[in-house]
Amino acid sequence: MRLKTTKNEEKKAVEEERRCVNCGRGIKTLFVQYSPGNIRLMKCDNCKAVADPYIECEFMIILIDLILHKTKAYRHLLYNMLNLDADDTKGVFLKSSFVYFLLDACRISLISNSRDDWDSSGSPLVSIWTCGKVLMDVLLGNFVFISVIVLGTKFLLDLSLDITRCKEIMLAILISSYFKLFLIAMMVWEFPSSVLFIIDVFVLSSNAVALRVVTQLQTAGCLAVCFGAHAAKLFTDRWVLHLLSGVTMRKMLLT
Structure with missing residues (x-):
């Protein structure tokens, strides 16, 4: 019974662990609060620097550092704000996935509009077919994207993966x-x-920095994995749009 309690306490300690934004080492407490608004930031035992100075910064400063691709800001966001080490990230994962797929659908719609792929007839069947094209493109493109990320991380970067690590x-x-x-x-x-191209390039570089922060591997390898994943997704998007546009054109000619 004592052994079981000890294991639960160790598990709770791991879940509550945060990261030093400077060296990435785990730290149990980022600050000590003496009274409301009166805190003292803790120092990392490894690098001897303040573990997370972003605690006292406004969100706009954090956002600027994220745009500048600073690894410290990404460690603060991923580990000290969202706490990826915790087991209760299901809600964050579902919400992030929904927003990501929704924005990806907007991207496909913008590409289709720029190519005049949409049919302006206003028919309900055409609208359903159009939504089906976008949905298929989003699902297939992101399936390829996720597969390349996981396989590239496992084989190219030689990192052992499990379900928790993949998540x-x-x-x-x-x-x-x-x-x-x-x-x-x-x-x-x-x-x-x-x-659109500028946004894609920025997302690619941001993904590479986040992958480097999570895996603690070399920047070149993480950039290569993310570049391969985005290239495969772009190729899939172009192929699906071209294929489905050809199908639509043949139906229009037959009618």
Whole structure:
């Protein structure tokens, strides 16, 4: 009975562990609160620096450092704010996945609009077919994307993976794709198609930094894995859109 209690206490200690944003080592307490608004930041036992100075920073400063691709900001976001080491990240994972797939559908819609792939007849069947094309493209493209990320991390980076580790990596990839939020602005206002390319490049580099933070591997290897995943997804998107557009054209010719 004593042994069981000890294991539960150890598990709870691991779940409550945070990370030093400087060296990435685990630290149980980031700060000590003496009274409301009166805290003292703790120092890391490994690097002897303040474990997480972002605790006292405004969110806008954190966002700027995320845009600048600072690994410290990504460690703060992924481990000290969201706590990827915890077991109760199911809600965050589901919400992040929903937003990610929704923004990806917006991206496919923008690409289709730029190519005049949509049929303006206003028929309900055409609308259903159009939504089906977007859904198929999003699901197939992201299936290829996730497969390349997992396989590349396992074989190219030679990292052993389990279910928990895969979930941690995918959650980091989803959250680091936050720059796709600018696609909402493109749905409202007109932007040149080159902005899509800029957003894709920024998301790729952000994914590489997040993968490096989670796996603690070399930047070049993480960038290669993310580049391969995005290239495979882009190829799948182009192939699916071309294939389904050809099917639509043949149906229009037959009718």
